[in-house]
Amino acid sequence: MSAYKMISIPEAQDIVLSLTQPLGAVTVGLADALGRVLAEDVKAPDSLPPFPASIKDGYAVVASDGVGEFPVIGESRAGRLDDLPVRPGTVAYITTGAPVPPGADAVVQVEDTEAVQPAGGAAGERRVRINKAAKPGQDIRPVGSDITEGDLVLRAGEVVGVAEVGILATVGAVQLAVHAAPKVAVLSTGDEVVDPATRPLGQGQIRDANRAMLLAAAARAGAQVVDLGVARDAVGQLEGCLAAAIEQRADVLITSGGVSMGDRDLVKPLLERQGTIHFGRVRMKPGKPLTFATLSIAEQGGRQMMVFGLPGNPVSSFVCFNLVVLPALRKLAGWQRPELRRVAACLTSDIRLDPERPEYHRATLVWSCEPPPGTAAAATHGSSQEAAAVEGEKGLAGFQFWAVSTGNQISSRLLSARSANALLEIPCDSGVLRAGSVVSALLIDDLGLMPVPEGGVPMTPGF
């Protein structure tokens, strides 16, 4: 029997996150800020717009002048500074974003004007007819109307996305304090595991799927990654790899394999000798032998290295990474809400329950008004035409997430993670959970890639 108490996944997640502290701040340039988490608030050093700015191409006017024909006394162009006071009875040409000249209090867009041929006036004098009276302030952005000097534009803890890069540029924040990116070392274990390039395989060999996959997963989470290769089942090999992870100053070491009950499963004994194992068995399918330890590195000032011992089966590794490692990497990187996001989804097929462990069932979520064609639920849900007729009446109503199982869920079959964007939380019980049941689903991939249902998703009525 295993010496480790079986705990639940929520307990495991709590333990890991309680032992995870955000990494300290480093300074990066704006070009490297995407995806990082701000370590300090960002304030605006000046107002935007910094001057009253025209919203349109047209003419800066004195609103009380109303309609009529006026001399054009000059031009205010974006980026050019002219001393151009507009007195009553005159106007100035102005371009979008340009400063509204002193004296003018409104802008009339060019579409509401027409050029007038010089007639009787001084040679070359430009005149324009204003066809629509302006209200004071019309088509002018007052100073500071978008951002006021001193405004907090982004907070510490925010993840920098595309728009945030633009906001940072707007306020001149070109050097930023962000949380350091975690350094993650990845190691596979086992005598049977060979490099993916091996072709043909020798007898008894299998290719190492986990290392490439976990390196990709850590990189996608924003980590710096270190490939530690494969540790053979020989005395000293695993110790050497652990020492390498320490020497590289990894914040996190992820191993796969070597944590089950075989007598060559050396990961747990090593972690017990060199650190503290916080859990070594988790009530989950797949992934039961999942192990988590922390090491205090005396020769590096007592800094902490976290070690996740993932099971060797690739699906178990994949699921454990998402459920337990990913939230830790996010918290290290500064995320304030590192947990996976949960939505509800409707099953498209029956799922046989496991009487011993709750299951994290790989599935592909689709936003649709009916179960996707070819699923068990589609067979009982009425024909596509009927559904389309109903849809015509109800527009966006009736749309929801449908969860399409990726098929056989055995933990060695990595094809069960192909195209999966969610882990369904399937209770531990006897019997079957029927198609049509609503379950919770943890998002593990960007829904911007989810399949598009036949016929698409309708737009807002009237759009």
Next chain:
Amino acid sequence: MSAYKMISIPEAQDIVLSLTQPLGAVTVGLADALGRVLAEDVKAPDSLPPFPASIKDGYAVVASDGVGEFPVIGESRAGRLDDLPVRPGTVAYITTGAPVPPGADAVVQVEDTEAVQPAGGAAGERRVRINKAAKPGQDIRPVGSDITEGDLVLRAGEVVGVAEVGILATVGAVQLAVHAAPKVAVLSTGDEVVDPATRPLGQGQIRDANRAMLLAAAARAGAQVVDLGVARDAVGQLEGCLAAAIEQRADVLITSGGVSMGDRDLVKPLLERQGTIHFGRVRMKPGKPLTFATLSIAEQGGRQMMVFGLPGNPVSSFVCFNLVVLPALRKLAGWQRPELRRVAACLTSDIRLDPERPEYHRATLVWSCEPPPGTAAAATHGSSQEAAAVEGEKGLAGFQFWAVSTGNQISSRLLSARSANALLEIPCDSGVLRAGSVVSALLIDDLGLMPVPEGGVPMTPGF
């Protein structure tokens, strides 16, 4: 008046995608495959497992032997090859993933056995008691049960995610044909636009938000990016930048600014001279002057360069990038469904309709059973306690996307894109669309970052 016919966004998207062809194939190593799109099918060169493999740590047995005490004739370990035939009346120790020795037809997990002290036998002979009879095939993965030699494991057109990296490693696909990543050059225009590092601003100047933002957006979409700086409103500058984009062999040039109706708006005239403008005005808010052209580069074998002339206001740029440029970049990169994904969401506040143009309203989607606190809808939706009581009864039912507006939507205010993960499709009409209305929402950011509602989202009942 503009010379360009006003078209709708769906028309603009159709025009752009009809003129976009996926880029040709290049070969990349597995370590660089994440996020790329496969240009050819991937087949398995061999079966997985390649041998009958044990699912457990335990003993390989002859099932018909049933329970009893047996000599352990040897060990089959993962990665080691022993000639170890198991005859009736004997067993072999076996570890997870190891080949099942010839003669054995089942595995009994170690938890269902106990070691027996040698007694009367030859010194050192190992014996074990099997406490639970095995069925034939028990805890054995037959050859090819996960993947059969010749199976199509991934198809051309699939986006390589984390799991797919593992699948590719499994089948030894370490060199891959993927679609080339588009090369995207980004240029800002205008005399008023200065480098983001400028502090303090000179009179009439604003910082260039668009270039950093669009470079980040293109990079996130997987493009190689080229920063072409800022083109001033002087004769020849814009021509020079266009020539630079051609010389760099950019597939796509994105400009911002210079496309509205001002007399220094030089982008459209230049594109008319050097290529074909397919549209120059789109019925949308924000983003009306959005321009799209293609150039045929004679001196480069007639290859096509696409040019997107985005408006200068940063929000217009942001929205136009997502709606029109991003799908084109995805199609160039090989995506089979490049369009933004659409879901339905419930408004949390009233939205004033625009009588002239449909609006793409920036919002943050939250998956919740009630409108987020502080929104207008929350005030009328009943207290949080009441909702919690209802929630307790209905579990996952009643959860949906709620759309929280990012506030003032003026196109100069980039803060309206802060934390936005969706563009709401708001119809062109008079009056107000009320809180509680259901609208379509285009996903523009990973929902894995969406805000978590107070109290979280419940798990499947019984989980």
